Amino acid sequence: MEEFLNKIRDDHHNFDKGELSDHVGNDPFAFFHDWFKEAVTVQQPEANAFVLSTVNAKFQPSSRVLYIKELTEEGMVFFTNYSSQKGEELENSPLCSALFFWPSLERQIRIEGIVSKVSSEVSDAYFKSRPRESQLGAWASQQSQQLENREQLIQRFKEFSQLYFEEVPRPPHWGGYVLKPSKFEFWQGRPSRLHDRIVFDRMDANNEWNIYRKNP
Ligand SMILES: Cc1cc2nc3c(=O)[nH]c(=O)nc-3n(C[C@H](O)[C@H](O)[C@H](O)COP(=O)(O)O)c2cc1C
Numbered sequence: 335m336e337e338f339l340n341k342i343r344d345d346h347h348n349f350d351k352g353e354l355s356d357h358v359g360n361d362p363f364a365f366f367h368d369w370f371k372e373a374v375t376v377q378q379p380e381a382n383a384f385v386l387s388t389v390n391a392k393f394q395p396s397s398r399v400l401y402i403k404e405l406t407e408e409g410m411v412f413f414t415n416y417s418s419q420k421g422e423e424l425e426n427s428p429l430c431s432a433l434f435f436w437p438s439l440e441r442q443i444r445i446e447g448i449v450s451k452v453s454s455e456v457s458d459a460y461f462k463s464r465p466r467e468s469q470l471g472a473w474a475s476q477q478s479q480q481l482e483n484r485e486q487l488i489q490r491f492k493e494f495s496q497l498y499f500e501e502v503p504r505p506p507h508w509g510g511y512v513l514k515p516s517k518f519e520f521w522q523g524r525p526s527r528l529h530d531r532i533v534f535d536r537m538d539a540n541n542e543w544n545i546y547r548k549n550p
Pocket of ligand 1: 380383396397398399400401402412413414415418419420421477478
């Protein structure tokens with residue numbers, strides 16, 4: 335392990351794939367969209383995956399990877415189980431953070447904001463678009479609850495596939511959230527660790543953003 339770690343430690347990555355000019359515009363959503371498009375264009379694996387961090391009632395943070403499924407005027411939409419750990423934590427504290435990391439472009443985007451549930455119509459529409467197996471999986475999995483053994487999960491999957499042999503309705507405990515950002519930080523790796531960081535900090539309820547650079 336140590337030998338392996340030493341090997342990585344001595345590999346001093348020189349970030350030189352791009353730069354972040356002062357001309358980022360005044361709309362962080364548009365800028366996010368441009369970067370997202372580039373990540374997809376360069377075939378960054380799992381470009382739509384991000385880390386969502388939440389806190390529990392004791393302020394213990396926890397993080398997990400999710401997929402962003404839509405980018406609306408309000409924010410980033412993702413889908414999950416409302417009764418999961420993240421669901422319970424978001425119920426208690428809707429403030430959270432999201433992190434995108436696109437190594438192919440030497441970029442990361444940090445987002446802070448607040449979540450709310452999307453409408454049942456939006457959740458229904460997305461649930462409908464999923465493959466039948468994923469729909470049944472949403473019923474079978476009591477996400478984040480302790481599971482005695484894998485057979486139990488498979489058994490529940492079979493039971494729901496018999497119950498819903500035609501259309502699978504959306505489970506009431508499954509749906510989407512929209513994360514409304516109040517802060518974005520765009521990070522571009524640069525040589526000599528003199529990385530570019532540009533922050534968009536929302537000033538008020540209007541779409542006015544305070545835009546500034548940060549030291550790397
Ligand atoms: C690449 C990737 C994408 C994922 N996408 C989702 C997702 O969109 N929704 C989801 O509920 N879980 C997704 N997961 C699983 C979550 O990371 C996590 O295990 C699960 O949501 C339970 O989290 P919780 O116990 O903190 O609520 C994904 C995992 C990976 C590795």
